[in-house]
Amino acid sequence: MTEGASAFAATAGGSLLALPILVPAAGVLLSFLLGGRQAERIALALMPVQFGFAVAIASLIWRSGQPLVYVLGGYAPPLGIALRADGFSAVMLVTTSLIMPAAGLYARTNFATPNDGTERRAPLVFWTLLQAIQAALSLIFLGGDLFNLYVALELLTFAAAPLVCLDGRPETLAAALRYLMFALFGALFYLLGVALLYGAYGTLDIVLLSRQIRAEPAVWLAAGLMTAGLLAKTALFPLHLWLPPAHANAPAAASAVLSGLVVKGSFFLIVRLWFNVLPALPNAVPGAILAALGSAAILAGSALALRQERLKLLIAYSTVAQIGYLFLMFPLASGPWSAEAFSGGVMQALSHAFAKAAMFLSAGLIAESLGHDRIAGLGGAGRAMPVTFLALGLGGLSLMGLPPSGGFAAKWLLMKASIEAGQWVWAVVMLAGGLLAGGYLYRVLAPALSGNRPRLKSPPRRSRENVALALALAAVLLAFAPPTFFAFLQIGRPAAGAALR
Amino acid sequence: MSDFLLATAGAILFTVAVGLVRILGGPGDADRMMAAQLIGTGGIASLLLIAAATGARGVDDVALGLAILAAFASAAFVNSGAPAEEPDPNPADDR
Amino acid sequence: MSLALDLFSIAAISAGVFFFLAGTVGLLRFPDALSRLHALTKADNLGLGLIVLGLLPRAESLLAALMLVAIWALVQLAGATAAQLIGRAVRRKGPAI
Amino acid sequence: MSVLQALDVGLAFLVFAVAAWTVFAPGPFAATVGYVVYGLLLSLVWIRLFAVDVALTEAAIGSGVTGVLLIGAAARLRGAETTPAEEALTGLTRLFAAGLCLLVAAALAAVVLLLPDQGPTLAPQSMERLPETGLGNPVTAVLIAFRSFDTMLEKVVLVLGVVGVWSLAADRYWGGAPGEARAERPEPTLAFFAQVLAPIGILVGVHVFWVGADEPGGAFQGGAILAAMWMIVMMARLTEAPQASAFWLRLALIAGPAVFLAAGVAGAVVAGGFFAYPPGLAKPLILFIETFMTFTIAVTLPMLVAGPPRREPRR
Known part of the structure; x- marks a missing residue:
């Protein structure tokens, strides 16, 4: 364990950790107060600031080689709350602070306030809640206290759910309600687990808990409840039912954030739970269960994606599949291959975030330009809007796991780890998932790149195409991550699964 | 003496709750509302009795809060029963 | 003196319980909504009133006693209003609501 | 068993009965009434646990705000024959959901009983x-x-x-x-x-x-x-x-x-x-x-x- 005695003493520069949470929270309040066009201005103005915070935090961690710690209000845990950032947190913060502005720049066209400055419903809600998602995700990545993280989950739920039904059609309302139900039940199960852990150990601080946790019934039940709740929010098969309608019905910019980032928030907490809170629990069986569900997600999600008739639904089902890969790291989390498996899982989270955001933005452009997103009607569209389809294709490359792409790097690492661990079955699933992904992407790209150019209702704006393309390129560039990047990911990573033996 | 107070608190709660259990089938929503109203009053009574018997601090504020909110459910019930969807065809006829 | 007060409390509180019982029985047995409402208000007024009366000698201070009376008065107000409102609703829409 | 213990046990059963009442109630309005009563009983429970702050919250939110909110919602649903959620539920899903709830409740009960009586606390x-x-x-x-x-x-x-x-x-x-x-x-x-x-x-x-x-x-x-x-x-x-x-x-x-x-x-x-x-x-x-x-x-x-x-x- 890298956290030593420093777990409760604030490290130098630790106060920086509060800012990526407080600044967007203040942005939410101000945007709602001032309304009108100010919401958009505040949201966009704060995005570079947020990127600055993320980079500063990452560089502090990189220079010290230690996790960053900050104690709020001068009340040390267990009484008070600590914020902590390790390599994984910093990487997720930076990713968030890159995808958010992309979604924001893309959304300016859809969520513009009219020139006379009259406040409109959708823009105000969108720009306000986008900042709320930013604050919630920062808190998830930095929170060091299980109840504080519950607050983060609540923030995330109430920020994300209204975005699903932003355009107000009845079916989007049904999708949003279903999402809300899953998310609330998920949070409730998480909270039950937190209460059990407090009852058993009298603390909610992650580091303090990890030192005391023993494999006993209360802990197993708490772990089960919290994991189940977080799985519902992450939409791991078979709890994925809410995701496709929600992500397919949201406006494209919101879908990109929901699919690329929001589901990663609850995934991040599952990693925190098993790696940082419960390293003392033997994780062979739970790890295998998670990976088996992940495998089922890969196969079922891809197979369902193959059968979709609308592009956005196809991309949403592909999220169900890609989420599955994230869980293949859990049975590989202890042993000499654990660093590889962990890096593979994180790489999958990052590359999927970029690739999926790029694909949803492209799909949004396609739907706007053609007036529909039926896959059967995409013939020749690739010739009419080549940049958009390039972004879609490059994102797809990462989903399939073909080189060069972040998705390839992720799947390669996970595959190596599973072969070294002698757990071949996961490797087979990954290969099958790659083939299926190839299949569903072929269904979209092959007709789009052949046939006659269709008449476009309106050609996509070049700047918006570039945003999608930049995201897709980021997903590709992750393939060239240097070894130092993987060393950075390991900062502050405790090994899961009876690491204390 | 406190045993007597506690026993009465239990007796009141039990009595009014029986009313609710029995009224599961209605016949109408108004009857259910009445049962809820009765339980509200009974709850306040047992709260006062329990507080007197156990000497718990701050309970009178809870009872005060419950008393203030006692008619809320009924008010909402009546208010929602007269929605704007169907304006009365004959407003003068309140009978 | 204390014994007399205790006896007074016991008598008043027991009478209060009786009215709660009566209110419940009325709610369950009376034939139509308006008469059931009638039974209900007795529990509100007399049931709680007698219990508050019984608890008054046991109040720790004058303020606490006033608080008890205030609670009873508020419940009276609430009960009377609720009865009026429900009664009107029943008469307007018929007993089926 | 002292009278106080008997009262506590009775209160617990009552809470349980009203919860079941709420679940099995015919229609949204009846369930709402059950829920309001449930909130009232819960604030009694909190009093018995000497958590007066929570009892106050439960009283104010449960009887006041949530009650009004849910009664309004139930009134809006009154016109509808069934809610969409009811339509989607087949007997088998209901059985499955009930089984799952019972399982979680039983596991919680068992674990809570296993926890030490004087648990660690930050008090x-x-x-x-x-x-x-x-x-x-x-x-x-x-x-x-x-x-x-x-x-x-x-x-x-x-x-x-x-x-x-x-x-x-x-x-x-x-x-x-x-x-x-x-x-x-x-x-x-x-x-x-x-x-x-x-x-x-x-x-x-x-x-x-x-x-x-x-x-x-x-x-x-x-x-x-x-x-x-x-x-x-x-x-x-x-x-x-x-x-x-x-x-x-x-x-x-x-x-x-x-x-x-x-x-x-x-x-x-x-x-x-x-x-x-x-x-x-x-x-x-x-x-x-x-x-x-x-x-x-x-x-x-x-x-x-x-x-x-x-x-x-x-x-």
């Missing part, structure tokens, strides 16, 4: 550091000092709640007043009731907030009672819901978290850390923050109950 630590805050009520100290960060963010969640509810408005109603325009025929009884009750209720709300520093009570409980008073006045149609675009309303809705956040950031400048209070000034600062929070809660809860804007905005 002594919070009492030890209570004097630093100048408060007498450890619950308030936890909420506004030790874990103030959580509390501030929870208030931001309330703002998000309002944004989320308002986001359901039709575009042309954006900025208009929430809630349906009702027939212009105020119920005289209700109007009288509201006129008598509101001043008393406001006093009680302020009282509950004020004693919260040293006794059970506090911003949330006091704010919830104040919120109920605004709700009853609106229900009696003595006043209209304000326009969603009104600047003062927006300001009121964010005042609590904004002041809290500002105080937290100011702590970094004057007290050496985010959300730290300068020594000696803790209590006045906490009361200052709580004042705004009470106000914001009193405004937020009625807005959440009123629902999305459903009237054309007036200029």
Whole structure:
């Protein structure tokens, strides 16, 4: 364990950790107060600031080689709350602070306030809640206290759910309600687990808990409840039912954030739970269960994606599949291959975030330009809007796991780890998932790149195409991550699964 | 003496709750509302009795809060029963 | 003196319980909504009133006693209003609501 | 078994029975009545657990705000034959759901019984550091000092709640007043009731907030009672819901978290850390923050109950 005695003493520069949470929270309040066009201005103005915070935090961690710690209000845990950032947190913060502005720049066209400055419903809600998602995700990545993280989950739920039904059609309302139900039940199960852990150990601080946790019934039940709740929010098969309608019905910019980032928030907490809170629990069986569900997600999600008739639904089902890969790291989390498996899982989270955001933005452009997103009607569209389809294709490359792409790097690492661990079955699933992904992407790209150019209702704006393309390129560039990047990911990573033996 | 107070608190709660259990089938929503109203009053009574018997601090504020909110459910019930969807065809006829 | 007060409390509180019982029985047995409402208000007024009366000698201070009376008065107000409102609703829409 | 124990056991059974009643109730309205009663019984349970702060919250939220919200929702559903959720549920899914619930409940019960009777707790630590805050009520100290960060963010969640509810408005109603325009025929009884009750209720709300520093009570409980008073006045149609675009309303809705956040950031400048209070000034600062929070809660809860804007905005 890298956290030593420093777990409760604030490290130098630790106060920086509060800012990526407080600044967007203040942005939410101000945007709602001032309304009108100010919401958009505040949201966009704060995005570079947020990127600055993320980079500063990452560089502090990189220079010290230690996790960053900050104690709020001068009340040390267990009484008070600590914020902590390790390599994984910093990487997720930076990713968030890159995808958010992309979604924001893309959304300016859809969520513009009219020139006379009259406040409109959708823009105000969108720009306000986008900042709320930013604050919630920062808190998830930095929170060091299980109840504080519950607050983060609540923030995330109430920020994300209204975005699903932003355009107000009845079916989007049904999708949003279903999402809300899953998310609330998920949070409730998480909270039950937190209460059990407090009852058993009298603390909610992650580091303090990890030192005391023993494999006993209360802990197993708490772990089960919290994991189940977080799985519902992450939409791991078979709890994925809410995701496709929600992500397919949201406006494209919101879908990109929901699919690329929001589901990663609850995934991040599952990693925190098993790696940082419960390293003392033997994780062979739970790890295998998670990976088996992940495998089922890969196969079922891809197979369902193959059968979709609308592009956005196809991309949403592909999220169900890609989420599955994230869980293949859990049975590989202890042993000499654990660093590889962990890096593979994180790489999958990052590359999927970029690739999926790029694909949803492209799909949004396609739907706007053609007036529909039926896959059967995409013939020749690739010739009419080549940049958009390039972004879609490059994102797809990462989903399939073909080189060069972040998705390839992720799947390669996970595959190596599973072969070294002698757990071949996961490797087979990954290969099958790659083939299926190839299949569903072929269904979209092959007709789009052949046939006659269709008449476009309106050609996509070049700047918006570039945003999608930049995201897709980021997903590709992750393939060239240097070894130092993987060393950075390991900062502050405790090994899961009876690491204390 | 406190045993007597506690026993009465239990007796009141039990009595009014029986009313609710029995009224599961209605016949109408108004009857259910009445049962809820009765339980509200009974709850306040047992709260006062329990507080007197156990000497718990701050309970009178809870009872005060419950008393203030006692008619809320009924008010909402009546208010929602007269929605704007169907304006009365004959407003003068309140009978 | 204390014994007399205790006896007074016991008598008043027991009478209060009786009215709660009566209110419940009325709610369950009376034939139509308006008469059931009638039974209900007795529990509100007399049931709680007698219990508050019984608890008054046991109040720790004058303020606490006033608080008890205030609670009873508020419940009276609430009960009377609720009865009026429900009664009107029943008469307007018929007993089926 | 003493009488007190018998009462506790009886209360527990009653809570269980009413919960079952609520689940099996025929239709949304009956279930709502069950839920309101359930909330009342729960506040009795909290009293028996000597958690008076929670009992107050449960009383104010359970009987007041949530009850009104759910009764309104049930009334809107009354026209519908079945709710969509009911249509989607087959017998098998119901059985599965029931089995799963029973399993989780049984596991929870078993584990809770296995936990030590005297579990580890942070209560002594919070009492030890209570004097630093100048408060007498450890619950308030936890909420506004030790874990103030959580509390501030929870208030931001309330703002998000309002944004989320308002986001359901039709575009042309954006900025208009929430809630349906009702027939212009105020119920005289209700109007009288509201006129008598509101001043008393406001006093009680302020009282509950004020004693919260040293006794059970506090911003949330006091704010919830104040919120109920605004709700009853609106229900009696003595006043209209304000326009969603009104600047003062927006300001009121964010005042609590904004002041809290500002105080937290100011702590970094004057007290050496985010959300730290300068020594000696803790209590006045906490009361200052709580004042705004009470106000914001009193405004937020009625807005959440009123629902999305459903009237054309007036200029």
